[in-house]
Amino acid sequence: MIGEILTLSVVAIFVNNIVLAQFLGLCPFFGVSKKLDSALGMSFAVIFVMTLANIVTWLLWTLVLVPLDMQFLDTIVFILVIASLVQFVEMAIRKTAPVLYQALGIFLPLITTNCAILGVAQLNILEEHSFIMAVFFGLFSGLGFTLALLLMAGIREKLELVDVPAPFKGLPIAFIAASLLSLAFLGFGGMFVQ
């Protein structure tokens, strides 16, 4: 079991990195990677919501959709779950942990539209994980997102100081840097043959 979880952690964080290998969640990846602290805030919010969303969607999938043979409803049901969950979590955190609410700030409601959350929920049922593995898959995917976002934020902060040719300034050079980063991550590809 522990061995399985360890394998999953390497697979989800490095080999199948949600951003750099699966190309999900590219919008926040470029949107909030300009500064390290906002990247950190976004990352924590994603880890949090991704894990919770995986728990709820897995339960709904196994207890409702599969027994009723309604698997084709997955996308719309998951979107509904994620949207309500984010709302619920925002209210709960605001009441119980105002400090955390302040730290996550605007990023929490923004996650509703983050495709990485839906993508991980979908991959989760596609790979037929058990419940515990589903929870860890959400957590590790979130950590993978964090890793990619923090690497990118670090690179972009350095890029600010570099004399980039005018046509490449800003987003274009960020895309090039991201593609190189992605190529580097493809190097993990041969580690596990599933």
Next chain:
Amino acid sequence: MNILIISIVIMAVLGGVFALLLFYASRVFHVKTDPRVKKVLNVLPGTNCGACGYAGCPALAEKMVDGKEEVTACIAGGEEVALNVGEILGVEVKGAGTKQAARLHCAGSSSHSQELYMYQGIEDCNISTHLADGFKQCDYGCLGQGSCARACPFFAITMSNDNLPIVDEKKCTACGICVNTCPKSLFELVDVDKHVHIGCSSPHPGKFVNKVCDIGCIGCRRCVKVCPVKAINMKEHLAVIDYEKCVDCGLCATVCPRKVIFDSQAGKRNKMQITSECIGCGICKKVCPVGAISGEKKQLHTINPDTCIACGRCQPKCPKNAIIPLKDIADEDINRSD
């Protein structure tokens, strides 16, 4: 058909469950918020521009209601928004009406100042300043590579052909971004009704300034001596205007041998004269910085044209509008009562 009904039922049930959950959650987790936050939010521009330094208007509105931020903190909204917010929060808006703008304390454009070496690198003041304090011989001189112009979110700064930033005071919102951007700290926020400013920041002795720049302040103290209100102080070998005391008379600009004191109102000021409308209240006498107004209480006051420095401070203070520019005096019969 069966599938259709089941899917509709599933979605309806799930939707209902989540709606109920959220409904109860909003009850259970209800956080009391100040109703004024919503009101403040309504008068803010709502563009979430972030110029105030917070993540959008809602964050600023909360800070304003908490009293952690001034009601004038909204930069894009300016005076109008500040007044509205002040009304909601019951705060008197101080300083509203005295609009500020950024002024550059350097006149050493490319043609006026000497270079230390040929700089061939990234055209950015904040980068070139790291190489021996910049490529100008004057270490307080404007590097003229336009970091401030690029940083200005309101496009109020343009670079002149002689590599000196020009601030458009109409567009400038006094947000202070250029003040923080300039590596030489050459910008200062000054009330726009103060028209006189010194275009130099170098505290070096005159001999050195003379060598590196043909417009910098040489510390001759002529402006200090001529200032009627002692508003100009020497900081080492540099004259600095204390705008708290400055009466905007422009005398210093006329005596500066280096022509480094700029006065946008030069030649536009008039000496004043008191008409027979005067009721002798004595207010003008009190505001006159040079004591040019004389007269007994409840008697017609007069202004001595020789001592008057044409600062114009008395004119708006007169309750009877009896003070008018000297030039227009021909239209008025001042000796009507005599």
